[in-house]
Amino acid sequence: MKVRxxxxxxxxxxxxxxxxxxxxxxxxxxxxxxxxxGDLGSTIEQASKLTESATKSFTxxxxxxxxxxxxxxxxxxxxxxxxxxxxYKPCEQEAGNHYLNLLGQTxxxxxxxxxxxDSYHFQILDSAEINxxxxxxxxxxxxxxxxxxxxxxxxxxxxxxxxxxxxxxKHGLHSIEKDRITKATSILAIEGTKNFAQSDIASLTSSFExxxxxxxxxxINNGYSRSFENExxxxxxxxxxxxGYNPAGLINMLRIMSKQLKPGGxxxxxxxxxxxxxxxxxxxxVAGTGAQMPAASQQRRFESALKxx
Amino acid sequence: xxxxFSVQVRDGQVRTKPSFLGAVIATVHYGDRLAVVQTKESxxxxxxxxxxxxxxxxxxxxxxxxxxxxxxxxVSQAASSDELALAGKGxxxxxxxxxxxxxxxxxxxxxxxxxTFRISQEEMAQFLKAGDLKPQGGAS
Numbered sequence: 001m002k003v004r005x006x007x008x009x010x011x012x013x014x015x016x017x018x019x020x021x022x023x024x025x026x027x028x029x030x031x032x033x034x035x036x037x038g039d040l041g042s043t044i045e046q047a048s049k050l051t052e053s054a055t056k057s058f059t060x061x062x063x064x065x066x067x068x069x070x071x072x073x074x075x076x077x078x079x080x081x082x083x084x085x086x087x088y089k090p091c092e093q094e095a096g097n098h099y100l101n102l103l104g105q106t107x108x109x110x111x112x113x114x115x116x117x118d119s120y121h122f123q124i125l126d127s128a129e130i131n132x133x134x135x136x137x138x139x140x141x142x143x144x145x146x147x148x149x150x151x152x153x154x155x156x157x158x159x160x161x162x163x164x165x166x167x168x169x170k171h172g173l174h175s176i177e178k179d180r181i182t183k184a185t186s187i188l189a190i191e192g193t194k195n196f197a198q199s200d201i202a203s204l205t206s207s208f209e210x211x212x213x214x215x216x217x218x219x220i221n222n223g224y225s226r227s228f229e230n231e232x233x234x235x236x237x238x239x240x241x242x243x244g245y246n247p248a249g250l251i252n253m254l255r256i257m258s259k260q261l262k263p264g265g266x267x268x269x270x271x272x273x274x275x276x277x278x279x280x281x282x283x284x285x286v287a288g289t290g291a292q293m294p295a296a297s298q299q300r301r302f303e304s305a306l307k308x309x
Numbered sequence: 310x311x312x313x314f315s316v317q318v319r320d321g322q323v324r325t326k327p328s329f330l331g332a333v334i335a336t337v338h339y340g341d342r343l344a345v346v347q348t349k350e351s352x353x354x355x356x357x358x359x360x361x362x363x364x365x366x367x368x369x370x371x372x373x374x375x376x377x378x379x380x381x382x383x384v385s386q387a388a389s390s391d392e393l394a395l396a397g398k399g400x401x402x403x404x405x406x407x408x409x410x411x412x413x414x415x416x417x418x419x420x421x422x423x424x425t426f427r428i429s430q431e432e433m434a435q436f437l438k439a440g441d442l443k444p445q446g447g448a449s
Contacts, residue, residue, distance in 0.1 A: 295441035
């Protein structure tokens with residue numbers, strides 16, 4: 001693999017465009033005030049500036065994703081995590097969580113995205129629903145119901161590897177609406193962090209909330225597209241093989257899941273393609289990867305760590 | 310002067326070899342500038358102080374220079390320069406704090422607790438060994 005190289009000229013142009021949009025955005029609050037106080041002349045002037053800036057910001061959209069740094073992903077991820085942990089109670093079972101982190105953080109280390117602003121962290125959720133979530137920046141949640149679909153360490157490794165796949169492919173960030181990204185990046189351009197004006201903070205926070213809502217509604221309520229799920233499955237197969245797990249663990253887990261999912265349920269039944277269709281897709285990927293017998297020690301530690309969960 | 314990269318994660322580990330199983334010989338921090346010695350697939354060999362060298366994964370690095378303490382002058386510089394990025398811009402601690410004020414039901418304490426779940430290099434190596442797992446390109 002070649003070292004990733006940013007196109008410096010593109011970055012220069014994008015930076016300049018975003019900078020201008022940022023300036024125009026402070027104009028938009030003036031515009032609103034203008035309507036209130038009837039200062040029509042300046043309102044029209046502001047409006048024409050806004051139209052101009054809208055054109056500029058449109059061209060910035062495609063570059064906007066690249067502008068979300070790992071540090072910003074971290075704050076987006078923390079907030080989504082806080083929302084997940086409000087909706088679902090965290091399971092406090094220490095041995096289970098420790099084991100989940102041993103397995104998950106080890107997998108994260110061998111993924112295509114081993115280094116995050118903070119780190120991968122894993123948490124069992126005290127819920128019988130069959131579900132798992134991953135935030136941008138590496139927080140991964142797995143319900144007790146999902147753990148019950150795993151009968152072996154490689155099946156659980158497969159669940160976590162699939163979630164890591166969503167993270168490394170930035171699927172969460174992709175679910176932020178495009179016009180939101182435009183708005184967010186234009187505010188992101190007000191870069192002096194130490195002394196944000198109160199109005200900038202309010203504006204940023206509102207854009208932040210909207211972006212968070214986009215991600216959580218996709219992640220928790222609607223699910224990613226079928227192609228994103230297939231991509232995450234493919235990433236999981238690669239990662240499992242790389243670490244030494246049998247990638248067929250994912251298929252075994254899906255077989256159990258297909259028996260346990262309740263039709264019409266609000267969990268994986270709603271947010272994911274059917275286990276059967278995922279299995280069909282996976283069988284092509286797994287074929288020829290060579291299944292090895294897992295060590296008995298894996299099964300012992302898997303059962304011992306999760307027996308109380 | 311050769312090529313330089315900046316650390317774009319909070320803490321990055323520099324290792325004896327281009328593998329996560331390589332021993333950690335130095336920890337570098339957000340914004341640190343590192344001189345590149347050579348690259349090998351997704352790993353970058355960097356120069357450390359005291360004529361030492363070590364390997365760090367590419368995902369911990371960015372080509373941009375990261376400015377930790379921004380002032381107005383640097384903001385305009387960043388808009389017109391091709392090599393600057395500003396730490397703490399956009400969604401940051403300040404925005405999180407404001408969000409928390411407006412959304413008191415969000416469980417940030419739970420997230421803080423989750424962030425304390427950290428697995429050391431030794432624990433990972435032990436976990437792999439005990440499970441008879443041999444990652445590709447990673448035998449130490």
